[in-house]
Amino acid sequence: MRRTGWTALPVALLIAGASFAQDPVAYFRQNCVSCHTIGGGRLTGPDLKNVTQRRERAWLVRFITNPKAVINSGDPTALKLKDEARGVVMPIPPGINRELANALLDMIEKESALEESQFKGMTIPTAPFTAQDIERGRALFLGREPLANGGPSCVGCHTTVGLGGLAGGKLGPDLTRVFERLQGRQGLAAWMQAPATPTMRSVFRNQPLQQDEILPLVAYFEDRAKAPAVTPAGPASFNFFLIGLLGSVVVLVLFDIIWKRRLRSVRRRQVMDAAKEVLHGD
């Protein structure tokens, strides 16, 4: 009996998977919540609560089945929406057709009527983050704690103030002030849920950050943004100081070579020793 149970399981899952694709609730969860809430405020895309009341059904179906075409047609409503989304164009939902679009809109209508939709999205706390939140965010940023869905750690491409020296990748921008740039907790959290820029999107589309990773990362960035705007005399500036010092030593050595005869050999050795100390010492 047990054996039949086990063989039946994959079949049952397959059947469940097939109907899953057509179920608007499951489909919405899989393909829309990264950019939309229903009653939870805007993310990358607008809050869809009552969208069926503010627009005509035909327009909505046309838009959902091919957003880019509607925007490119110069449709004023779509252009205004795109402006409000800071230029992000909604991608064509996978496997979408008119029937599925209508089913999704029916579902959105039902969810909008509820006091609290299951799609109201992530709740961002307003209370101050704790030191543990910030520490965990730092661990995630540095890759000391791996990301649950297998995404690469941020430090491979980004840096922030306070990482010690010149640590951090250079492919992406310095994220010290990203908390302000993306307009605080809500904006930053939504952005990380569904990054809309080319590199971030391609890296994290198939291995998204989880909500319980996004919050500590937001905590970490909020904390970084509190650093004084002028680079403090931290480790980074100490490194610049060292680089400057090395530069001076090189110049000194060059002078030494050029004006060899003017320097006594003792003085020359002193310069070389100093150079060695800086090069090999810490």
Ligand code: HEC
């Ligand atoms: C990558 C982000 C993203 C995803 C994923 C996404 N949308 Fe959108 N959506 C947007 C943006 C941005 C807009 C605003 C128009 C624009 O800029 O393209 C929008 C607009 C809309 C609108 C019109 C809203 C209004 O106020 O008129 C509807 C309806 C909509 N989306 C439904 C969906 C549905 C349903 C899904 C899932 C199948 C989905 N979207 C997936 C980003 C997204």
Ligand code: HEC
């Ligand atoms: C493979 C390199 C790479 C990795 C890994 C990476 N990023 Fe990025 N990130 C980029 C690049 C490049 C940009 C600039 C926009 C773009 O092209 O996507 C960027 C942009 C951003 C932005 C927007 C910055 C702004 O000023 O608008 C945020 C926020 C961000 N990344 C957060 C993260 C976080 C958090 C992680 C780790 C979980 C991470 N990134 C990992 C390359 C990366």
